[in-house]
Amino acid sequence: MIEITDERENGISICRIQGRLDGATSATADKHLTSLADNPETSGIVLDLSNLDYMSSAGLRVLLMAAKRAKNGSSRLVLAAPQEGVKQVLEISGFTSILDIHATCQEAVGVLSS
Amino acid sequence: MKLVLKNDLAELATLATELEAFGERERISPEAIQQLNIALDELVTNTINYAFDEGGEHAISIDLECGENSVVATVTDDGRPFDPFAVEEPDIDLPLEERQVGGLGVFLVRKLMDEFTYARDEGRNRVWLRKKLKSSGPDETETL
Numbered sequence: 001m002i003e004i005t006d007e008r009e010n011g012i013s014i015c016r017i018q019g020r021l022d023g024a025t026s027a028t029a030d031k032h033l034t035s036l037a038d039n040p041e042t043s044g045i046v047l048d049l050s051n052l053d054y055m056s057s058a059g060l061r062v063l064l065m066a067a068k069r070a071k072n073g074s075s076r077l078v079l080a081a082p083q084e085g086v087k088q089v090l091e092i093s094g095f096t097s098i099l100d101i102h103a104t105c106q107e108a109v110g111v112l113s114s
Numbered sequence: 115m116k117l118v119l120k121n122d123l124a125e126l127a128t129l130a131t132e133l134e135a136f137g138e139r140e141r142i143s144p145e146a147i148q149q150l151n152i153a154l155d156e157l158v159t160n161t162i163n164y165a166f167d168e169g170g171e172h173a174i175s176i177d178l179e180c181g182e183n184s185v186v187a188t189v190t191d192d193g194r195p196f197d198p199f200a201v202e203e204p205d206i207d208l209p210l211e212e213r214q215v216g217g218l219g220v221f222l223v224r225k226l227m228d229e230f231t232y233a234r235d236e237g238r239n240r241v242w243l244r245k246k247l248k249s250s251g252p253d254e255t256e257t258l
Contacts, residue, residue: 001127020130023159024123054130054148056155057219064215071210085148092225093218094206 001025004032011043012112014105018051021059029059033066033077042075044112048105050081055089067099076100080108117176121162126155129176140180142247149226150185150245156219157189157198157241165193165239183249184228189241196239197232198223 002025003018013036021029036045045066052059063079070077079101082090090096102108115136119125130151137147158174166172177188203224204217223230229244 020127022123022126022155023163024126054151056152056159057222058159060218061215064210064213067210085145088149089152089222092222097207098210098213 002028004029006036009109010113011041012046012109013039013042013044014046014048014109016048016051020054021052021062022054022056023058026058026062030062030065033062034069037066037069037073037075037077040073042070042073044075045070045077046105046108046112047077047079048081048108049079049083049086050105052083052086055086057089057093059086060089060093060095063095063099076112078102078108078112080105115178117178119158119174119176121166121172121174123159123162125162125174126158129154129158133178136178136180140185142180142185146185146245146247150187150243153223153226153243153245154187154189156223160196160198160219161189161191161193161239165191165196167194184244184246187243187245189239189243191239192237193239195234197234198241199230199232 001019002021005016007014015036017029019025036042067077079099081104082101090101100111102111117132119128133147133151137144154176161174172192175190179186198220201217201220204214204221227243228246231242233240
């Protein structure tokens with residue numbers, strides 16, 4: 001199960017993703033992030049992962065596609081507050097060096113606002 | 115414990131629930147259970163998505179055994195022959211623009227498990243995994 005909610009602050013979308021991101025739920029997350037990244041009013045996306053309990057490679061795929069898409073549309077995708085298990089998956093797959101990951105949501109918003 | 119899943123991605127939720135219960139019964143840390151869950155998830159997802167060209171309902175069996183220092187899992191399916199460990203590893207040092215989405219699942223299996231083998235046996239694929247467990251005292255708690 002997955003639940004995604006959005007909040008918008010001066011062109012920055014704060015997207016909270018809750019539950020499990022796997023092969024069964026990744027299409028939902030992908031669709032949601034694609035529409036955010038494609039919105040010309042989006043200057044940045046903060047993906048709040050603090051309530052994401054689990055992520056497989058299907059989730060990595062979603063993040064990679066969204067980050068590429070945001071970059072092409074001249075906005076940015078920033079990740080915030082991943083739990084230990086999710087963080088480990090990001091680290092193993094080398095995503096910590098290609099994605100911008102911050103310890104807190106506030107910090108991530110700050111980076112996009114500056 | 116034996117678990118039989120259908121070739122339907124909705125079964126990933128069943129896998130997660132059953133693994134959690136198994137972990138509690140066998141007193142395996144949530145961290146190790148999550149790593150095992152990811153490895154099994156990746157293998158099962160690949161099987162569901164690619165192994166059954168002709169469609170129809172198929173069973174994917176998972177046998178789990180907890181020893182003193184490790185957990186062993188065996189995943190069996192009757193799909194077309196496929197050795198996941200023969201797949202080339204993705205290059206994880208490429209920049210964002212050049213990163214590819216394929217191959218990361220099996221890469222995670224390799225990194226999260228301590229041993230893995232594949233065999234084609236009597237018309238079935240069989241993947242065998244072993245995950246070492248950290249020995250922990252009764253008062254020691256591991257957090258995820």
